[in-house]
Amino acid sequence: MKKKSSKSPRTQAIHGEFLSQSWEFSHHLIPPMTASTTFRLGSLERGAEGFSTFGAQKTDSPIWIYDRLEEPTTKMLEDQLALLEKGECAVTFGSGMGAIASTLMSLLKAGDKVVAHKTLYGCTYSLLTNWLPRLQIKNSLIDVNDFKVLEKELADPATRVVYFESVSNPILEIADLEKIASLVKAANKKRKKENQIYTVVDNTFATPWALRPIEWGIDFVIQSLTKNISGFGTEMGGAVIAPKEHESMLRVARKDFGAIIHPYSAWHILVYGISTQAIRFEQQQSTALKVSQFLEKHPKVQSVTYPGLKTHPQFKLAKKYLKSPENTFAPGTMISFQLKGDMKKCQKFVDDIAKNSYAITLAVSLGLTKTLIEVPGFMTHSAIPTEKRGESGIDPRAIRLSIGLENAQDIIADLEEALKKI
Numbered sequence: 269m270k271k272k273s274s275k276s277p278r279t280q281a282i283h284g285e286f287l288s289q290s291w292e293f294s295h296h297l298i299p300p301m302t303a304s305t306t307f308r309l310g311s312l313e314r315g316a317e318g319f320s321t322f323g324a325q326k327t328d329s330p331i332w333i334y335d336r337l338e339e340p341t342t343k344m345l346e347d348q349l350a351l352l353e354k355g356e357c358a359v360t361f362g363s364g365m366g367a368i369a370s371t372l373m374s375l376l377k378a379g380d381k382v383v384a385h386k387t388l389y390g391c392t393y394s395l396l397t398n399w400l401p402r403l404q405i406k407n408s409l410i411d412v413n414d415f416k417v418l419e420k421e422l423a424d425p426a427t428r429v430v431y432f433e434s435v436s437n438p439i440l441e442i443a444d445l446e447k448i449a450s451l452v453k454a455a456n457k458k459r460k461k462e463n464q465i466y467t468v469v470d471n472t473f474a475t476p477w478a479l480r481p482i483e484w485g486i487d488f489v490i491q492s493l494t495k496n497i498s499g500f501g502t503e504m505g506g507a508v509i510a511p512k513e514h515e516s517m518l519r520v521a522r523k524d525f526g527a528i529i530h531p532y533s534a535w536h537i538l539v540y541g542i543s544t545q546a547i548r549f550e551q552q553q554s555t556a557l558k559v560s561q562f563l564e565k566h567p568k569v570q571s572v573t574y575p576g577l578k579t580h581p582q583f584k585l586a587k588k589y590l591k592s593p594e595n596t597f598a599p600g601t602m603i604s605f606q607l608k609g610d611m612k613k614c615q616k617f618v619d620d621i622a623k624n625s626y627a628i629t630l631a632v633s634l635g636l637t638k639t640l641i642e643v644p645g646f647m648t649h650s651a652i653p654t655e656k657r658g659e660s661g662i663d664p665r666a667i668r669l670s671i672g673l674e675n676a677q678d679i680i681a682d683l684e685e686a687l688k689k690i
């Protein structure tokens with residue numbers, strides 16, 4: 269058997285584990301797509317073994333039972349994700365929110381507290397502030413880069429999870445992962461095994477091509493596979509990359525919550541998404557730098573936030589954490605900017621793009637081959653109450669750009685055209 273360990277992540281993203289226990293496909297160049305909701309079991313004994321060992325099955329002889337439990341194509345996708353995020357195992361879900369909700373509900377119980385960064389994707393904010401409190405799970409929203417405040421929260425016996433986005437949506441703050449992980453580890457030394465605090469990091473904006481949080485001591489990594497990893501805007505999916513000892517719990521949670529990914533989506537993400545992610549990300553990133561430099565110089569633009577610009581308030585942290593597996597600076601494909609003037613100007617500009625731009629589309633989601641523009645305060649982050657937007661650092665006039673694979677000059681020309689009209 270050929271060895272994968274000596275190969276670079278760029279090559280591993282294409283060839284994966286090379287041989288998989290999930291499917292015997294020595295004659296296939298591409299793994300087959302399976303679509304069977306249930307599986308033939310050779311004997312009652314084997315069926316009973318499948319149920320009794322579910323979640324803790326040894327992968328050298330997988331027992332497939334029912335799609336909602338586990339499924340071969342999904343398992344191959346999970347092996348690939350674990351490989352790229354440098355984790356021990358991965359469990360996939362029907363969406364990024366499915367992964368976030370299932371992970372948090374697996375780790376927390378009534379009376380516990382999740383300490384989270386104050387700026388979060390809108391639906392994550394809603395999960396923490398609307399849904400988890402119904403189960404008596406408390407939350408505290410802080411600046412996780414304010415270490416004094418964080419240490420105080422870690423000293424609270426109720427704190428069990430520290431949750432944040434490695435690069436925050438939508439304002440592109442960089443979390444100091446190494447420092448946060450070390451503070452949590454220090455706090456855990458004073459706690460019993462059953463009361464450990466876990467770090468859970470949403471790495472969707474960065475993707476494993478720009479940042480691998482586990483390398484910095486983080487426990488659980490979340491990905492919305494709907495975004496850059498699938499990349500074409502056709503699939504929904506989510507994943508948590510986790511320590512092996514939590515795999516069983518996460519698989520049982522997925523089974524009971526029913527938050528599974530469809531094998532068709534798993535296949536597309538595995539075959540088309542993962543194998544092309546590095547090259548898409550690099551191209552989009554090189555365009556993002558050009559677009560952010562154009563915006564920064566434009567007289568009608570008040571401010572631009574892009575981790576690749578020296579003016580990013582955490583440029584030093586960006587340089588430390590945002591690196592491709594080949595050790596090149598990887599500031600990503602997302603830009604946030606504000607125009608001079610009031611909300612009316614912002615609206616006029618965005619409406620003009622929606623109506624007249626060819627290369628830029630007004631739409632939510634991100635990381636796709638098409639460049640997308642949106643206004644988070646009124647769209648993706650509208651679940652955050654208006655009076656809390658200030659605390660979250662989300663200016664209502666902030667505009668988010670997700671850079672696609674179009675020619676950079678065409679994107680810039682469309683922005684320039686719309687800027688002329690305000």
Ligand SMILES: Cc1ncc(COP(=O)(O)O)c(C=O)c1O
Pocket residue numbers: 363364365366389433437470472473492493494495504505506633648
């Ligand atoms: C940072 C981040 N995390 C999680 C999600 C949720 O992902 P999904 O839409 O796949 O549920 C999103 C969606 O936009 C996101 O931007």
